[in-house]
Amino acid sequence: MTGARPVQSGNRRQFVSRVIHVAIxxxxxxxxxxxxxxxxxxxxxxxxxxxxxxxxxxxxxKLEIPPLVENGNTVPLSxxxxxxxxxxxxxxxxxxxxxxxxxxxxxxxxxxPRAGLAQLAARVKLSDSQHVIAIAKMSDGSFWxxxxxxxxxxxxxxxxxx
Amino acid sequence: xxxxxxxxxxxxxKGDIIEIRTLISHPMETGYRAGFNGSLIPRDIIRSFVCLYxxxxxxRAEFSPAVAANPFIxxxxxxxxxxxxxxxxxxxxxxxxxxxxEIVVE
Numbered sequence: 001m002t003g004a005r006p007v008q009s010g011n012r013r014q015f016v017s018r019v020i021h022v023a024i025x026x027x028x029x030x031x032x033x034x035x036x037x038x039x040x041x042x043x044x045x046x047x048x049x050x051x052x053x054x055x056x057x058x059x060x061x062k063l064e065i066p067p068l069v070e071n072g073n074t075v076p077l078s079x080x081x082x083x084x085x086x087x088x089x090x091x092x093x094x095x096x097x098x099x100x101x102x103x104x105x106x107x108x109x110x111x112x113p114r115a116g117l118a119q120l121a122a123r124v125k126l127s128d129s130q131h132v133i134a135i136a137k138m139s140d141g142s143f144w145x146x147x148x149x150x151x152x153x154x155x156x157x158x159x160x161x162x
Numbered sequence: 163x164x165x166x167x168x169x170x171x172x173x174x175x176k177g178d179i180i181e182i183r184t185l186i187s188h189p190m191e192t193g194y195r196a197g198f199n200g201s202l203i204p205r206d207i208i209r210s211f212v213c214l215y216x217x218x219x220x221x222r223a224e225f226s227p228a229v230a231a232n233p234f235i236x237x238x239x240x241x242x243x244x245x246x247x248x249x250x251x252x253x254x255x256x257x258x259x260x261x262x263x264e265i266v267v268e
Contacts, residue, residue, distance in 0.1 A: 073230060078236075098228060101228050102194050102227070103226055103227060103228065105226040105228065106226055106228040107223060107224070107225055107226065107228070107229055108223065109221070109222070109224075110222040110223070111221060111237075112219070114218075114239055114240050114242070115221060115237065115238055115240070116179035116238050119236075119238055120235070120237055121183075121235070121236040121237075122223075122229065122230075122233070122236070123229070123230040124230055125192070125228050125230050126228075156230075
């Protein structure tokens with residue numbers, strides 16, 4: 001009992017320093033989000049390689065992926081992009097990135113105005129619960145994105161090596 | 163020879179947007195897995211897929227090892243004229259499969 005007070009004050013000190021850290025972290029967060037969520041560096045690097053100095057805006061893209069998947073070996077996902085798909089205004093490319101697979105790239109699709117509808121569905125592998133990002137490049141050179149969090153219960157790529 | 167399943171509506175009205183679904187049998191070995199003797203299984207994936215509509219490219223995709231085994235892909239195109247749709251998958255170990263489907267546009 002006698003030692004209770006110092007321990008408590010120590011906890012309080014830790015708590016205060018934690019609050020300060022959280023506050024600093026929270027203020028840094030919006031910056032990260034505006035860059036299409038700067039999580040693991042590899043994914044960010046891959047995205048930068050694609051977009052260069054252009055700004056990636058949120059919206060127009062819809063990434064649909066189940067929030068909880070049992071088997072990471074086949075995860076169905078679909079991406080649709082709002083676009084009139086005319087000869088002057090169409091979706092040129094859709095890229096999908098992940099943050100925790102060995103490589104940040106998943107799939108890249110190239111469209112033309114003849115697609116009629118900028119929609120893509122595929123099945124992918126995910127090695128862990130993570131954030132997946134879809135980025136669309138429009139014919140005018142602008143980039144739009146959407147992201148989704150996925151929880152994976154059985155990861156891909158681990159059947160034999162574990 | 164890899165087996166491919168392709169789903170294209172056999173007929174469509176001019177200007178209709180049609181959905182095309184394709185599936186091809188392929189292991190899509192990532193190159194990151196170890197085999198039973200501990201050495202890595204070499205990568206063996208399909209690198210690219212292209213769809214030609216009367217020899218004009220309408221859709222193309224580049225795959226990475228993160229694409230699931232037996233790659234399924236679905237996309238859309240506008241029915242412009244009768245003719246043939248050509249699908250071609252190419253990848254590691256000289257993988258090269260071409261399939262065609264006829265479409266009647268009225």
